[in-house]
Amino acid sequence: MRLPNDVLKTQDWIIDDIVxxxxxxxxxxxxxxxGAHDFPAVVQAQDSLDFPAAAPLPVRLLWGIRDLLGRAFGLGRISTSADAAGAWPSVPGTGEPSLRARLPEDLRDTSPASPFTDKPFRPLYRTDTELAQEISNRTMYGVMHLAWVDQGSGRYRAQMTVYVKPRGTFGKAYMAFIKPFRYAIVYPALMRHFERTWSKQH
Structure with a gap:
């Protein structure tokens, strides 16, 4: 379920200071x-997602089209590991090759190497309630942030936030163009896939 962005104003995460x-x-x-100590299971569920390979055909088609465009126009591929995806452009408006330099020293080696061989993410950090991974291509620099949100009475819920920094006018236009496809096709399929994966583990 999509949440209003304002929900983050009531939460306090390390990522707020990083991006x-x-x-x-x-x-x-x-x-x-x-429960409070179940966040590792959320990370395991995310790591084991076979997405988009096991997603419905429309999602796989969108992924394939994006990869074709990436190869044709040098945008970077999205169906391969970060090491195999090609150039890793720096954070827009900075000379930073990664967000790792923004991390507190004690967080820089807290996240293991990304398990993804079909998605170009690099690990940033991990705590008992947060996981952050970065992604970079010719359209934007982004962060995928997982969090374990306290709901009260000892219950917690997983939350995913996507942070982006588009690359100029083209990057903003590209993000606006793909948004309807993400909301109508990609994210509903991802939520269903995550729910099935989580149910199998629990």
Whole structure:
């Protein structure tokens, strides 16, 4: 379920200090709930997602089209690991090759290497309630942030936030162009896939 971006104003996360110059693209309540110590299971569920390979045909077609455009126009591929995706452009408006330099020293080696071989993410950090991974291509620099949100009475819910910093006018136009497809096709399929994966583990 998509949440209003304003929900972040009531929450306090490390990522807030890492990406103050990024936009919040969207916030999602993931179909995963548990106790205070169950966040590792959420991370495991995310790591084991076979997405988009196991997604419905429309999602796979969109992924394929995006990869074709990426190869044709040098935008970067989205169906491969970060190491195989090609150039890793720096954070827009800075010379920073990664957001790792913005991390507190004690967080720089907290996240293991990304398990993804079909998505170009690089790990940033991990705590008992947060996981952040970065992605970069010719259209934007982004962060995928997972959080374990306290619901009270000992219950927690998984939440995913996407932060982006578009690359100029083209990047903004590209993000606006793909937004309807993300909301109508990609994210509904991702939520269903995550729910099935979580249910199998619990």
């Amino acid at each position: 103050p110059d990024f936009d919040v693209e969207d916030v999602w309540a993931l179909p995963a709930e548990g």
